[in-house]
Amino acid sequence: MKPFADLNLKTPLRNGIEELGFETMTPIQEEAFPVILSGRDMIGIAQTGTGKTLGYMLPLLHELKYAQVDDPRVLVLVPTRELVVQVTQNIEEYSKYMNLRVLGIYGGTNINTQKKAYAQGVDILVATPGRLYDLIISNTVSFKNCKKVVIDEVDVMLDLGFRFQLTNIFDHLPRKRQNIMFSATMTDQIEDFIKSYFYNPNKISIAVSGTRLENIDQTCYQVENFYTKANLLMHLLSDATTFHKVLVFVGNKKSADRLQEVMSPHYGSEISVIHSNKTQNYRLRSIELFDSGASRILVSTDVMARGLDLDKISHVINIDVPTFPENYMHRIGRTGRAEEKG
Numbered sequence: 001m002k003p004f005a006d007l008n009l010k011t012p013l014r015n016g017i018e019e020l021g022f023e024t025m026t027p028i029q030e031e032a033f034p035v036i037l038s039g040r041d042m043i044g045i046a047q048t049g050t051g052k053t054l055g056y057m058l059p060l061l062h063e064l065k066y067a068q069v070d071d072p073r074v075l076v077l078v079p080t081r082e083l084v085v086q087v088t089q090n091i092e093e094y095s096k097y098m099n100l101r102v103l104g105i106y107g108g109t110n111i112n113t114q115k116k117a118y119a120q121g122v123d124i125l126v127a128t129p130g131r132l133y134d135l136i137i138s139n140t141v142s143f144k145n146c147k148k149v150v151i152d153e154v155d156v157m158l159d160l161g162f163r164f165q166l167t168n169i170f171d172h173l174p175r176k177r178q179n180i181m182f183s184a185t186m187t188d189q190i191e192d193f194i195k196s197y198f199y200n201p202n203k204i205s206i207a208v209s210g211t212r213l214e215n216i217d218q219t220c221y222q223v224e225n226f227y228t229k230a231n232l233l234m235h236l237l238s239d240a241t242t243f244h245k246v247l248v249f250v251g252n253k254k255s256a257d258r259l260q261e262v263m264s265p266h267y268g269s270e271i272s273v274i275h276s277n278k279t280q281n282y283r284l285r286s287i288e289l290f291d292s293g294a295s296r297i298l299v300s301t302d303v304m305a306r307g308l309d310l311d312k313i314s315h316v317i318n319i320d321v322p323t324f325p326e327n328y329m330h331r332i333g334r335t336g337r338a339e340e341k342g
Contacts, residue, residue, distance in 0.1 A: 002030050012097035013061050020093055026051035031204045033059050036180060041201035043194065044182045050206055052182050053090050056150050061095055067145075070121035072103075074148045077129055077169070079156040081106035082274075082287060087152070088126045100124060107131040108279070115140050129157060129165035136172055143173050150180045158189045170197050184330060216336040226255070229319055230262045236317070237267065237297060244314050245290070248299045249331045251320035253277050256299050259319065267297060275301045302327055310334065313342070 001024040004017055028046040035042045036059035046052055060074055078087055088104035104126045105114045135141045179198050223229045237243050250256045253275040260273045272286035272295045290298040291310055313335040322328050336342025
């Protein structure tokens, strides 16, 4: 694997990367760097946990020069609020010594507060399509200086019904720009979107969509119904040493609440839950508690956990098997990250 030291990065960026302890590049980072630096449109197909965020931000930050403009020069679109928070934080860490203004915007919070924050000036804007669309129609955001656009987890965005907002956002962007897209799967919907907005893109595929990560062991229990599953889950989780950080996936919000209700008398504060009906603060708090180890069990629906970079998850447990194989791959890909066993 190629070391970051070989890239001849500008000093402030190199210092930020070194401080984070990054030494060698992942395959997606190594392959994306020269393509993005060349200015060509790019489509990256890579499984979760492969270092995509640094993969696209490293070349963008490397060539981003100081400019006295207040409108964003780089736009990063992600599907969920949690991902906005995470990606914004990542970019701030990478660019710690670069004097850049990074802003994350998402729905479910006061839009006027975000308008004021935007008015202070932004170099890199990270946003969910829904809230960004709201800001565009209120004439808050200008993209005249935005020449670099990243769409991350585009398959989830389209699954969530963001096609309309994405189309409108792209129609407001400058005609001359570089488009960068990352997805774990390639569907007909995505192909159609690429044909509409991308120019002769370079396609990088790091892993075949739907292939399992080699460092994850898988076990299947055939269980009759929801309450029997809940009892088996509680039995497994009683071994707190082995099952020390467990992500539990359910099919919908109702199942998540039901599971919490059944397990709370036994596990209490050890359980956190996230789904889209929970408030933003509740969801972020649940993730913080789980990530820090204050709670060891996180119950989640698919959409909420896509792309979240949660470290050292010992086990992923599927209460329901998802309809699409790709979603199963994403679920199990929450563990076994960065060459850890899962």
